[in-house]
Amino acid sequence: MPRCNMRVMNVGEAAREAIYTDGITALRGAFSASWADTMREDIETAFAEAKDRPGGAVGRGPKRYYVEIHPEQLRGFVDLVTHPWVTAVCTAVLGPQYEIVELGFDIPFAGAVNQPWHRDFPMPAVTRDEGRLNSLAFNLTGVDTTDDMGPFEIAPGTQFDDSPEFGHEMFPPKPHYARYNELAVRKYPQRGDISARSALTIHRGTANRSELSRPVLVLGVDAPDATNGDKHDMAVTRPYWEALPPEVRDHLRCPVVDKLTPITQKHTIEGLVMGEA
Template sequence: MTTTAGTIDRAAIEHALMTDGITALKGAFSAAWADRMREDIEAAFEEAIGREGGAVGRGPNRYYVEIHPEQLRGFLDIVSHPWFRAVCETALGPDYKVLELGFDIPFAGAQNQPWHRDFPSPPETYEGRRLTSLAFNLTAVDTTEDMGPFEIAPGTQWERGEDFDHGMFPARETWPRYEAIAQRKLPRRGDMSARSALTLHRGTANRSQLSRPVLVVGVDAPGAGHDAFHDMAMTQDFSDSIPEDVRAHLLGRVVDRLEPIVQQHTIEGLVMGEA
């Protein structure tokens, strides 16, 4: 389900997340806003790629980097956006927490990833059919077919996954089933999507000569437990500048000085090469 800016239908949001496992808002921000986001992503990548643990490989020519909110000029625009807040409240309840900010960059030559989910499914989801986390994505470019678009297998957020490798990677012989139902996403600058990271997905081969950076914002329901894999932080001045009704939903620590993040949330199967 994709909506346009100015319309928020919570029933439709819930239906999309409970069925396909993904929903989206076209034109959440302007193209110029997305261009500034890309500038910040590229600056953060140049800093991260030059130090140990700064950028994690997610397959050939594909990287993931976590950053602090102050490294992204548009961070508060995202977490205070009415649609972002409505999706979080609808899926995760009123006490949701934003705990992850990062970005994926598949460069030219990136290969098909294996079908995967980002972590094993908890009992609350595969038994209770309740989502406990969301991943929001915002593209920094207008995505085209040759840039290695994101693919998702709708409805697979409910699969138990007990036979998946590490609880995340279904066996290769089952991939044709996911390919048969796959939806390929071609978002444009300014679009924002939200999905269950348990819905099986993959990045596809980037056959262009361009990179395809995409921002990721991770959100948990209380008790989901993914905060152990992330270390978002902010200075006191930045924290004080955030409206209290927004700050209450941010999990980041307040620190005297920001330190570069050493990536903790590695996904071993995505580091091993071409799917």
């Protein structure tokens, strides 16, 4: 096997082990800081368009929003989905027929409070019955994260936690919080870093005590048997589709349209609007 292919395989397998063990892994400096600055510009432009449109910016708690966008709204989309680390992780965890199903961003503004501990959707049967993870969430920060900006907090190793007590099958009840608080690790990504995680791993955004927003891009990827794509309406125009590299088209499962329509979100996370947990 050529050495470069062996290296990509090793990178993917190491990431797969980390995701199955801790629920999260990361690559520092995957992109330049200037690339991340351009990404943030695109996020801010998209948020300005979405915030006053019904279903455009969905609340994920006080002063915290989530917005879904189309690939054409992100100038670095092709850079992102063809990055060797991203493709290696997707292939190793989800298989060679993985599907890109979601593109969006979270923004906690000044005054955002602690979210309740949660996972992003109910555990699918294949995870509960077979112990197999069939989706990934990639995150890229638009700022250099500091402790007062409300960092992302995750409880490693909790992606397989399962209890009938979970509200909406996603929210552990407060008696479970002591364990998650003990396991909790805060993440401080810098511009250009990228992480990959199982969105089943219990996590939360923390209180933003700064005067700055902390935008984070989200790329959602499924194995062929996952159904997260049903909750998203990503699309591309025909000229954009035809200009995409074949290796992107092979994994992009979305309609090709004459004109893009702003996305009205189907996927809301119950409970995150309740304020500090």
